[in-house]
Amino acid sequence: MTTASSIGDTERAKDVNAELLTPVGEFVSAVQDERAAALSGDGLGAAGEVTDKAAAALKDGINASSSDAALLDAGLPERIERLESDVRGLAAVRSGVSAKGAASSATYTKYTTVIEHAFAVTGALTGDEGTDAASDARVVLELARAREAMAREQALLGAAAGSGTLSREQYALFVGAVATQRELLEPAVADLKAAHQGAYQEILDGQGYARVQAVENRVRAAGPGAVPSTTLSGWDTASTTVLEGLTAAETAAGTGATAKADPFGWDTLGASGIAVVLGLVGVLLSLLVSVLVGRGLIVELLDLRNSALEVAGRRLPQAMRRLHAGQGVDIDAEAPMRRLAGDELAQVGTALTAVQRAALKAASERAELLSGISGVYVSLARRSQVLLHRQLDLLDALEQRQQDPAVLQELYRVDYLATRMRRHSESLLILSGIAPGRGWRDPIALSDVLRAAVAEIENAPRVQIWAVPRVSVVGGSVADVIHLLAELVENAAAFSPPSTKVQLRAARVRDGVLIEVEDSGFGMNEDALADANRKIQSDRVDLLDAKQIGLFVVNRLRERQGLRVELRASPGGGVTAAVFLPEGLIRDDMPVAEADRQGRGLAPASALIQRQGMAGA
Template sequence: MLLGLVAVLAALLVSVRIGRGLVAELHALRNSALELAGRKLPATMRRLRSGEEVDVDAEVPAGAHGGDEIGQVHQALETVQRAAVTAAVERAEVLSGVSGVFVNLARRSQVLVHRQLTLLDAMERRTEDPAELDDLFRLDHLTTRMRRHAEGLIILSGAAPGRAWRKPVPLTDVVRAAVAEVEEYARVDVHRLPRAAVTGPAVADLTHLLAELVENATGFSPPHTKVHIRGEQVGTGYVVEIEDRGLGMGPEALADANRRIAAGEQVDLFDSDRLGLFVVSRLARRHGVRVALRPSAYGGTTAVVLLPTELLESEESEAGPPRGTPARSANRRSPPGRWPRR
């Protein structure tokens, strides 16, 4: 009788110890799975999206696991993690290679567009026939837009466009150059802007950023309406507002667009309608510019661009219009603010 009771108690103790061990291993397995799904894999994906290199062996070190069923589950989780990280690394390498091809093709297009613009400029200077000159200006404007699209592809690929200025450029000239790179530039009214100049290294990127926002404003507003550009100096820099008189955006669409601009997340190639926002996001992050979309009092949308003080200089130190900008006669109708052929 006593021996039986002792055997039962011993069996209970062994069962409790085994049960506690199993519970501890299951807790460890659960925590490992949660850590993998909630922190490790997302962190690795964010590093890959930001362009960092990831070593699979260092990211997923081999661990020692028991030979029982729980140890096998641990091993399976480790295998899944290694497979996921390996696939993500390979995908990042493929995207990097594709981006390199895009940059190469876009830079070749830039060279051809540059040569075409130079040729058009020479033809415009020689021509006195108003009708022919008007056709040349339209072709010139079309080529300028082609150059911006080629630069957009370079920006989306993570590289920097080739155009650059060493000296500051008046902000008014930068805004007018951005308007000149938009198809419906005639619908854009640039109001008088307070005097300010943009540092040379930021001129090309800021021109492209403003052009993308102006094109969105003209593209999403009725053709009989105007797009207004205003600016003023503020305590932290300079604000440029681009306001359209369209139908506006719903609260959810507006919040989503602002999130995309602020986050600078990886480009979604299947969302081709939002590529302009991705370009704006990349350029804004590059120079510390803050861009936000908000409802307009006229029912449309206003894009607010805050230029930090670091991008601005006094106009006394600027060098005037960009070197090489073609001179225009008063009676020649061409897009405003054309840039040099660079």
């Protein structure tokens, strides 16, 4: 485990180095050069192009990183996001830098902030263990900050050389940068591995670094104010040479050593690598033996898996669909019970077959139960229909002979009750898939259809019918439309306060007629509305679900006539049921009998349209 962990750490360190550390370091160097160019007013365009290329490489490295940033350091994702935001803001910083005099302390601060955010990312990445070939990552980071301090000196003196003056603020920043550089550089070099100290020591002992220190001392002694050219003599060449040397030494000490590390070298594997190799050989031998011994077992498992998948994905769903469609299923043919050998796999196969047979048997018994229930529904509904139609005929005859308004009103109330009973009887036929007996040969005015629907509910006076388009419904669809609207109107009246009105509206639209039934009840939440609309739109109707039978009736009628029905929340807080009658069910001509109907306002609308040509019951 130790060897595997070492290999993993080395590989991860190489990935982090290639994808994040190296692009961040190159980006920092580019921003340092751009800052110096911006403050000196020389070559900002070229420096900006170099920075953009480094920023693009940094973005590619972040996107391509195979390491989870949060696993390396909890704060790393936020630091990377902040650095990316800084990269996007560089264009705004450049736009603020105009000609030579535009380089201000604000420009210096903005560039320096970007570099500090880049160091924050590097600091989070140095929490990883790295490789044995590289020096301690924290020491390398201190050396990078020392290089940044010298880069700040270069930028500040470049601005002073361009303007000829070193302001008090610039002087303070310069003195701070010098102190930081001297405090970090030599002590950090002493903490490096011996293999990496030589490059740094050569810089510290060189003439370039001595010349840099001399200029630093002269500027600090002169203080703020005018900066003679003699004070900065040799500064540009010396500082550039030292910065380039520091960059090369830093790369060799950190990212360069990590990139060259071999995860499978002797330094990583060590003596324990031999034990690992021997262990791997033993594992391979055991796997070979296992494959040879278990080959037949694997074949049997694959056959068993394929058989189970075929049953679950094809055979069982097909059988269920046939049962739901009312077709019989031979259980023995679908799932033959085989007596297999007594090993464990055979027993599993037998158990799967038993499960399949049990599922088919349960579905078959349920289908038979539904068929029986449907037969009972049909038988009871047919008997009730015969009696109710005879009752309605008798009531119609009594209404025509009766002259007393009070008695006639009572007869109308009984007529309403019988009409509602007939609708409930027809609901049983509809749920059983049987067309109800009522039907009309001739078109019926839409206004009569709406009145007939209202006449089939208990609280008919609570329903307010608004202006209705002068269109008619084709005779073959009248019964289903009346029944569907009656279910929706009754539901609206039942679930709204008794003191409120149920609004029934109809409007001619481009492709048909839109009818809306709106109540002022307490409404339904989104889940309840979605569930109700699913029951209305579903292709299957579960007759054993005793809740909201009216919605299942609406479902069957909608499907049979090709209507569109939807429940939605109304602006007043209740529920609106929208019914769309397609153009094929509508006629724009009005029946001749409409004029006669308008003079018979007391009679139930159901009785009126019965006298307009009902084909039979």
